[in-house]
Amino acid sequence: MPKKKRVWYPGAMYHIMSRGNRKKELFKTRTDYEYYLYILKQIKNDYPFSLSSYCLMRNHVHLQIKTSEIEIWKIMRQINLYYAKYFNKKYDFVGHVFQGRYKSRLIQDAYYDIGLSRYIHLNPVEAKIVSKPEKYNWSSYNTYINKQGNDLIDKANILSYFKVKDPEKRYKDYCESVIKGEAEIEFEKW
Numbered sequence: 001m002p003k004k005k006r007v008w009y010p011g012a013m014y015h016i017m018s019r020g021n022r023k024k025e026l027f028k029t030r031t032d033y034e035y036y037l038y039i040l041k042q043i044k045n046d047y048p049f050s051l052s053s054y055c056l057m058r059n060h061v062h063l064q065i066k067t068s069e070i071e072i073w074k075i076m077r078q079i080n081l082y083y084a085k086y087f088n089k090k091y092d093f094v095g096h097v098f099q100g101r102y103k104s105r106l107i108q109d110a111y112y113d114i115g116l117s118r119y120i121h122l123n124p125v126e127a128k129i130v131s132k133p134e135k136y137n138w139s140s141y142n143t144y145i146n147k148q149g150n151d152l153i154d155k156a157n158i159l160s161y162f163k164v165k166d167p168e169k170r171y172k173d174y175c176e177s178v179i180k181g182e183a184e185i186e187f188e189k190w
Contacts, residue, residue, distance in 0.1 A: 053116075056138040084096075
């Protein structure tokens with residue numbers, strides 16, 4: 001049975017999730033995380049896209065991507081292919097690294113866009129790996145709250161939702177409202 005074609009148009013935004021095969025680890029060492037980020041940068045140069053947020057968990061990855069002129073499947077094929085080749089070579093494995101085809105959801109409104117960014121950044125907190133998202137090294141959260149530049153992340157879209165003098169602080173408050181029990185994340189589990 002052929003795979004269902006994904007909806008795509010120039011400027012389409014997606015929540016992408018890729019999971020390790022049989023929910024196994026995708027990242028075993030710091031170098032693995034660093035190499036995945038390196039691949040993202042390389043693919044972004046070859047297949048231009050905008051990355052609003054990311055979180056690399058031990059056995060899965062969340063990406064918030066806005067395409068330009070290249071279809072999402074071409075971007076994700078390259079990312080997952082390059083990482084799978086690296087992983088299999090490094091650990092002397094054969095076969096699938098990722099569990100099937102990556103999952104994607106089209107982002108069609110501002111509510112989903114901003115909420116998704118918070119969901120992605122709070123993933124390590126929800127998994128009880130860290131108590132605060134800024135303590136997790138493998139997400140784009142610190143790029144948002146520390147007013148740092150990052151050639152991988154385009155935070156302008158997400159921060160544009162906060163029409164205040166200090167949008168980085170407001171974004172941090174927005175994310176931490178879930179930790180404090182003042183708000184909930186309403187996204188369904190994959």
